[in-house]
Amino acid sequence: xxxxxxxxxxxxxxxxxxxxxxxxxxxxxxxxxxxxxxxxxxxxxxxxxxxxxxxxxxxxxxxxxxxxxxxxxxxxxxxxxxxxxxxxxxxxxxxxxxxx
Numbered sequence: 392x393x394x395x396x397x398x399x400x401x402x403x404x405x406x407x408x409x410x411x412x413x414x415x416x417x418x419x420x421x422x423x424x425x426x427x428x429x430x431x432x433x434x435x436x437x438x439x440x441x442x443x444x445x446x447x448x449x450x451x452x453x454x455x456x457x458x459x460x461x462x463x464x465x466x467x468x469x470x471x472x473x474x475x476x477x478x479x480x481x482x483x484x485x486x487x488x489x490x491x
Contacts, residue, residue: 396426399432438474
């Protein structure tokens, strides 16, 4: 089980390695990040009983958003130590060649 900044790093790597994820999200009203000393991991909030992973997804989507979120949860599961893991989609990145 990872803790604090280690868990935040692992969650960020897991999210970014997932097909359909463009980047880490920043949060909506406050910055979604974990801090330890002088290090900061953006897009991940580690709490004592929960973990929030904020992402920006890429359009067109390779799979539905719930499947992308589940894939991230599965990738980070060995590190969470029983914490409830929530994946939050903060935004959608649309490719330049897409006519929306």
